[in-house]
Amino acid sequence: MKHRPLFLKIISAVILFGAWEIGGRSGVSFAFPPFSESMVAFWSLIIEGTMFKAYAETLKPLVVGIIISGLLGITLGIWIGLSDKFDWFISPIFIVMQAAPLAALIPLLIMAYGIGLTSKVFVVCIMAMPVIVLNTSAAVKNTPTNIKEMAKAFQGKDIDVIFKIILPASSPIIFAGLRLGVSAGFIGAILAELKITPTGVGDIISYSRSIADYPSMYAAIFSIILLAVLFLNILEKMENFLFKGNNQGYVSE
Amino acid sequence: MSKDNAVTVKNVYKNYGETEALSDMSLDFPRGELTSLLGPSGCGKTTLLKIIAGLLPATSGEVIVNGQIVKEPGPDRAFVFQDFALLPWASVIRNVAFGLELRGVVKSERESIAQKYIGDVGLKGFENSFPHELSGGMRQRVGLARALSVDAQVLLMDEPFSAVDEQTRRKFQEDLLNLVKNENKTFIFVTHSIEEAVYVSDQIALLLPRPSRVSEIIRPTSFKNKDVDSIRRDSEYLDIVDRIWKSLRTYVK
Amino acid sequence: MKLFGYRLPAMSSLILWGLLWEVFGRLEVTYFIPSLSAIFDTFLEIAPTKVFIKAVSETAYAFLAGTFYAVVIGVPTGILMGKNRIIDELLLPWVNMFLSAPLTALVPVLMVLFGFGMKSIIIITTLFAIWIIILNTRAGVMQINRSLVDMARSFGAKPIDAFFKIYFWAALPEILGGVRIGFIRAVKGVIIGQLLISIVGFGALFELYSSNFLMKHFWAVIIVLFAMAFTISEILAFFERKVAYYASKRG
Ligand SMILES: Nc1ncnc2c1ncn2[C@@H]1O[C@H](COP(=O)(O)OP(=O)(O)OP(=O)(O)O)[C@@H](O)[C@H]1O
Numbered sequence: 240m241k242h243r244p245l246f247l248k249i250i251s252a253v254i255l256f257g258a259w260e261i262g263g264r265s266g267v268s269f270a271f272p273p274f275s276e277s278m279v280a281f282w283s284l285i286i287e288g289t290m291f292k293a294y295a296e297t298l299k300p301l302v303v304g305i306i307i308s309g310l311l312g313i314t315l316g317i318w319i320g321l322s323d324k325f326d327w328f329i330s331p332i333f334i335v336m337q338a339a340p341l342a343a344l345i346p347l348l349i350m351a352y353g354i355g356l357t358s359k360v361f362v363v364c365i366m367a368m369p370v371i372v373l374n375t376s377a378a379v380k381n382t383p384t385n386i387k388e389m390a391k392a393f394q395g396k397d398i399d400v401i402f403k404i405i406l407p408a409s410s411p412i413i414f415a416g417l418r419l420g421v422s423a424g425f426i427g428a429i430l431a432e433l434k435i436t437p438t439g440v441g442d443i444i445s446y447s448r449s450i451a452d453y454p455s456m457y458a459a460i461f462s463i464i465l466l467a468v469l470f471l472n473i474l475e476k477m478e479n480f481l482f483k484g485n486n487q488g489y490v491s492e
Numbered sequence: 493m494s495k496d497n498a499v500t501v502k503n504v505y506k507n508y509g510e511t512e513a514l515s516d517m518s519l520d521f522p523r524g525e526l527t528s529l530l531g532p533s534g535c536g537k538t539t540l541l542k543i544i545a546g547l548l549p550a551t552s553g554e555v556i557v558n559g560q561i562v563k564e565p566g567p568d569r570a571f572v573f574q575d576f577a578l579l580p581w582a583s584v585i586r587n588v589a590f591g592l593e594l595r596g597v598v599k600s601e602r603e604s605i606a607q608k609y610i611g612d613v614g615l616k617g618f619e620n621s622f623p624h625e626l627s628g629g630m631r632q633r634v635g636l637a638r639a640l641s642v643d644a645q646v647l648l649m650d651e652p653f654s655a656v657d658e659q660t661r662r663k664f665q666e667d668l669l670n671l672v673k674n675e676n677k678t679f680i681f682v683t684h685s686i687e688e689a690v691y692v693s694d695q696i697a698l699l700l701p702r703p704s705r706v707s708e709i710i711r712p713t714s715f716k717n718k719d720v721d722s723i724r725r726d727s728e729y730l731d732i733v734d735r736i737w738k739s740l741r742t743y744v745k
Numbered sequence: 746m747k748l749f750g751y752r753l754p755a756m757s758s759l760i761l762w763g764l765l766w767e768v769f770g771r772l773e774v775t776y777f778i779p780s781l782s783a784i785f786d787t788f789l790e791i792a793p794t795k796v797f798i799k800a801v802s803e804t805a806y807a808f809l810a811g812t813f814y815a816v817v818i819g820v821p822t823g824i825l826m827g828k829n830r831i832i833d834e835l836l837l838p839w840v841n842m843f844l845s846a847p848l849t850a851l852v853p854v855l856m857v858l859f860g861f862g863m864k865s866i867i868i869i870t871t872l873f874a875i876w877i878i879i880l881n882t883r884a885g886v887m888q889i890n891r892s893l894v895d896m897a898r899s900f901g902a903k904p905i906d907a908f909f910k911i912y913f914w915a916a917l918p919e920i921l922g923g924v925r926i927g928f929i930r931a932v933k934g935v936i937i938g939q940l941l942i943s944i945v946g947f948g949a950l951f952e953l954y955s956s957n958f959l960m961k962h963f964w965a966v967i968i969v970l971f972a973m974a975f976t977i978s979e980i981l982a983f984f985e986r987k988v989a990y991y992a993s994k995r996g
């Protein structure tokens with residue numbers, strides 16, 4: 240059957256949402272509304288426009304944070320990849336950050352920068368940056384020596400080697416790092432809204448929880464997960480499309 | 493002439509989906525002899541061997557081993573794998589004893605049996621080495637010792653020497669001749685090398701390209717009792733090699 | 746990097762960073778960054794206190810319980826997915842989705858369903874760790890050499906033998922890789938859980954220290970946490986390297 244994968248995806252979605260529906264109806268918990276009720280709430284949040292206003296708010300620190308960590312992270316990563324000394328000096332910081340529960344720094348950020356946008360952008364940055372830096376530096380370090388030497392043999396200047404050889408060769412992995420950075424950034428953005436100040440989607444979640452409007456709460460959570468997953472999927476599709484042929488995905492974490 | 497056949501393949505068909513791999517294949521394997529299967533790549537030699545082993549079901553037809561119809565793998569047959577199929581995490585002795593381990597033979601007993609065959613294949617002193625510490629030839633000896641140690645009457649060998657170097661291969665061929673002479677076992681041997689087939693076989697089955705049937709059975713006679721060194725200079729040996737090449741060359745594009 | 750012909754060990758620059766921190770702290774540039782030695786003194790001071798020990802043991806308990814469930818559920822699920830095409834096709838989209846989904850958003854749900862306590866934190870820890878364990882185990886099972894499976898069958902292996910003597914071991918390098926990444930994620934999950942449900946473990950400590958502006962205390966806890974996270978990941982990487990010799994030797 241040609242449409243088998245799609246067919247099975249639909250079946251598994253039906254099973255999962257069906258289980259949610261049944262679980263909700265059978266009254267496992269008053270705080271567990273059925274799927275249909277959550278979807279109704281989802282729909283009305285969209286119609287009222289609440290959802291759009293919320294996302295305008297939520298995406299602000301995310302976008303700013305990702306742009307900053309992207310620019311800074313890739314620059315640092317290239318530098319690390321090119322210079323042994325800088326690698327020795329700076330890499331350990333990011334290696335530790337990668338393994339560490341950076342969320343623990345949030346209370347400190349709040350103390351230092353208050354509860355405004357700055358803190359939230361910071362949260363996104365510290366979450367997204369390590370994976371971007373480490374992927375970029377690994378990619379740069381792993382550029383095959385033979386093509387670098389080839390460029391040198393043809394009297395390429397260092398700057399040419401960087402922009403014409405190293406960057407194109409490492410761009411798939413850099414891009415993959417960016418995607419993982421965005422994924423981590425989403426966690427940061429949500430964490431910021433739940434922990435620092437409830438704005439945007441975090442506000443819908445917190446507010447509807449406080450008035451026990453659980454369908455709206457589930458709808459908001461559903462929407463943010465859906466948005467993140469869709470966006471990351473698009474990035475991945477783009478990646479596959481842009482870098483067809485040199486798929487050498489790193490399991491980077 | 494009523495010969496005693498250890499294995500009989502009767503009108504076996506095998507389809508993989510649309511692909512017809514074997515079509516009405518019939519072949520007898522006399523007891524105590526070595527039969528080679530020789531044929532163009534992709535003609536279904538591995539498939540036939542796996543059906544005899546009971547690893548694959550035939551689409552129709554039957555395989556009889558010692559009067560019993562084959563339905564599943566059994567202790568009367570042992571397989572020697574082209575890629576050795578050793579457990580990389582287990583020592584040589586455990587690998588050799590693994591067939592016995594699966595049959596529930598107690599440790600001390602199976603290890604003393606394994607010890608004997610490790611000696612027989614010339615690996616004494618390597619009992620506690622691991623596969624990655626051995627050469628290709630040594631690994632194949634481990635695979636051979638494992639098959640011998642379960643004392644099956646039929647040995648199924650799928651290109652067992654193709655992954656070892658030429659010198660080792662010649663040594664193995666001589667060893668194999670001695671093995672056929674000394675052990676009263678039936679060998680079914682798949683190879684791509686015409687010389688090898690003629691050198692080691694009592695009977696050679698030439699297979700047609702897919703869908704495969706037996707096109708010709710050749711039984712070398714005159715040089716069988718000569719010593720291993722002079723076979724390659726025997727005139728019948730050279731004639732048969734030539735004859736087989738003439739009938740196979742038409743299929744090689 | 747080499748210095749005077751000697752190879753400097755990896756991570757040795759952290760010592761230099763520590764020195765820089767110490768100097769920076771002593772200059773009293775900002776209240777938020779006390780000197781490292783002062784933080785260390787504070788650590789010695791709070792380490793024996795009841796609250797600190799309670800926080801450590803609660804966190805350790807949540808982490809261990811969370812990762813236990815992640816491994817015990819994740820590895821068999823991954824093996825099943827690797828072996829069975831239907832199960833694989835039904836589950837894979839969800840596993841992939843949850844792997845990249847911002848699971849933090851689920852914490853409020855867990856809070857209303859399972860209460861503001863340990864249970865929710867354990868569940869969030871499991872959720873952070875399990876997906877990568879499933880995926881890696883699945884990948885490990887799928888690359889198992891066919892002839893190893895055939896070999897076991899040809900010697901008449903029972904399914905249970907095949908499972909424990911072939912599948913588990915053959916997939917072990919990938920399983921360990923997944924477990925390592927899963928555990929790193931679990932550390933993050935356990936902290937995020939405690940931050941949002943701030944009455945348990947370090948969550949409560951953070952709350953206490955930050956509302957009283959106890960910077961040294963705060964940093965002491967952070968450094969301990971980071972050091973523990975890094976140690977866990979290094980220990981697991983060590984085990985992973987132990988089986989690496991056969992991970993690369995499979996064709
Ligand atoms: N699992 C499978 N699914 C579909 N087709 C298969 C499968 N296994 C084998 N075939 C097909 O069946 C035919 C016979 O395969 P088989 O491996 O038995 O050939 P072979 O004679 O052993 O070839 P070689 O000499 O290259 O090892 C081939 O054309 C192959 O494409």
Ligand SMILES: [Mg+2]
Binds near residue numbers: 537538539
């Ligand atoms: Mg074959």
